[in-house]
Amino acid sequence: MKKGELLKKKASSTANTSVNIEDLADIDDGVDPDEFEEKLLWLTNNKTLCPRLTEYWKFTSKGRLRKFMSEKIPITEYMQTYPALSEMTGYLLLESDFETLLEGASMQLYASWPTLAAFIESKVPKNVKEAILDPFTPEGKKIKTIQALPYLFNVVTAAKKGKNKQWRPSREKSAESILLHVLDSAAILTTLATRLKDKYEPFNLSLGPQAIVVGDTVDSITKSYVRVNSILYEVDNPLKAVDIAFKIMHTLDCQYPKESEREWFFLERSVYAINANKKNPLTVKISSISNDFSRFQS
DSSP, X not given: OOTTOOOOSOOOOSTTOOOOGGGSOOTTSSSOHHHHHHHHHHHTXXXXXXXXXXXXXXXXXXXXXXXXXXXXXXHHHHHHHSGGGGSTTHHHHHHHHHHHHSTTOTTHHHHHHHHHHHHHHHHSOHHHHHHXXXXXXXXXXXXXXXXXXXXXXXXXXXXXXXXXXXXXXXXXXXXXHHSEEESSTHHHHHHHHHHIIIIIGGGTOOOOOEEEEEESSTTSEEEEEEEETTEEEEESSHHHHHHHHHHHHHHTTOOOOGGGHHHHHHIIIIISOOSTTOOOTTHHHHHHHHHHHHHHHO
């Protein structure tokens, strides 16, 4: 893995395979091929977000995503092909693609949040619930609630290599892979580089999109980000950081972090209502908590 490269390649895992390539329209399905190629070429040579760029991005969405997935284009190469993705506003384009892929799922986390937060509070141990209630700001409580997701599950081995090498992350480390809290922006690179070197590279894994909040405490957050490779997208708040990270993982067809795979998969099935009826190796692992959440909602 190249130094500093966090998101190296598309994943073959079925953990978050949200869209079949066949579901995406061919570029000639109601779209003039010459016009498609012309607009695609324009997108490779322009980076400033403007009405024209947004229009072309949406116009090429299905054909562009189909090409990306069917040709197994490396994520880094794809991100470099379209310079607008490297801009601070690039996440808006990736979010737009998510809406193309999974129409109707875009607002699910926000709509479900009050119920989801109450459910998490009801399921976690007493000391974790106290930690959720301890912050005095709404944003602080949201951060602690998000970071409590791993307490819905047992601690398990996330990765193995050979007979004797295994990685069994704590719930705290699993929580960091969902929403990382650092004291200052300078700590982002060092924290992720350490995780990459110490945990991911030894098991031949690559870091995916990471939601991050910056501040001295959860009650004094100054910045919320999503990091993809060396690109740092600034977003409005911690919950949006988690939402955008989830959407980018699907748009770029990459794996969920190994240490929080079940937590993301739970959000996929029970909150975003994606693949709700599709069998998956992780289905059994989350079925009990998903059923509990369904009953809690009713």
